[in-house]
Amino acid sequence: GIQVEQSPPDLILQEGANSTLRCNFSDSVNNLQWFHQNPWGQLINLFYIPSGTKQNGRLSATTVATERYSLLYISSSQTTDSGVYFCAANFNTDKLIFGTGTRLQVFP
Amino acid sequence: GAGVSQSPSNKVTEKGKDVELRCDPISGHTALYWYRQSLGQGLEFLIYFQGNSAPDKSGLPSDRFSAERTGGSVSTLTIQRTQQEDSAVYLCASSSSGGAYETQYFGPGTRLLVL
Numbered sequence: 001g002i003q004v005e006q007s008p009p010d011l012i013l014q015e016g017a018n019s020t021l022r023c024n025f026s027d028s029v030n031n032l033q034w035f036h037q038n039p040w041g042q043l044i045n046l047f048y049i050p051s052g053t054k055q056n057g058r059l060s061a062t063t064v065a066t067e068r069y070s071l072l073y074i075s076s077s078q079t080t081d082s083g084v085y086f087c088a089a090n091f092n093t094d095k096l097i098f099g100t101g102t103r104l105q106v107f108p
Numbered sequence: 109g110a111g112v113s114q115s116p117s118n119k120v121t122e123k124g125k126d127v128e129l130r131c132d133p134i135s136g137h138t139a140l141y142w143y144r145q146s147l148g149q150g151l152e153f154l155i156y157f158q159g160n161s162a163p164d165k166s167g168l169p170s171d172r173f174s175a176e177r178t179g180g181s182v183s184t185l186t187i188q189r190t191q192q193e194d195s196a197v198y199l200c201a202s203s204s205s206g207g208a209y210e211t212q213y214f215g216p217g218t219r220l221l222v223l
Contacts, residue, residue: 041197
């Protein structure tokens with residue numbers, strides 16, 4: 001069946017470090033979104049990125065659709081970056097299929 | 109409104125009672141989605157509305173779950189005869205016109221605890 005897999009499941013960083021989160025998907029996607037779930041549970045949109053590269057401040061994302069993966073880069077991490085990062089994709093339907101998430105903890 | 113809103117923020121109920129969860133999408137968005145986030149199952153799709161119609165109800169876990177949308181805006185998710193396994197965070201999202209190429213924007217969720 002259709003799958004969205006994320007790695008690593010957990011990541012612990014010291015403030016200022018850089019990190020790369022990976023999202024693999026099992027089929028061609030129409031849409032790929034990255035979210036940050038903050039400690040209060042709110043899903044914050046980071047990127048809509050079915051292909052190509054985008055940057056927003058310290059965050060950037062790259063999706064290589066032909067190879068079925070997406071990467072989220074966090075540079076100079078801050079404690080406020082802590083939380084769970086999800087990728088989610090549409091596979092020719094309206095619903096998003098979510099990955100299992102990467103839990104990031106950034107310590108001062 | 110500025111974003112998707114949901115109410116209540118938290119709901120505690122007793123097993124067997126019915127609950128109603130409300131979602132108010134971003135103004136002008138025709139597509140509305142319900143998802144559920146639980147410890148054992150992660151984030152999973154429940155139902156999709158386009159206007160007042162629900163072309164995809166495939167994620168509703170049982171016939172105790174139902175949803176409606178009126179006036180192309182507010183939606184209500186109803187869970188009848190709640191069970192402990194219904195405890196989860198229920199998330200609502202909306203997008204401009206629906207379809208697989210649209211960005212979905214999420215509300216803050218309703219945390220449901222069934223005792």
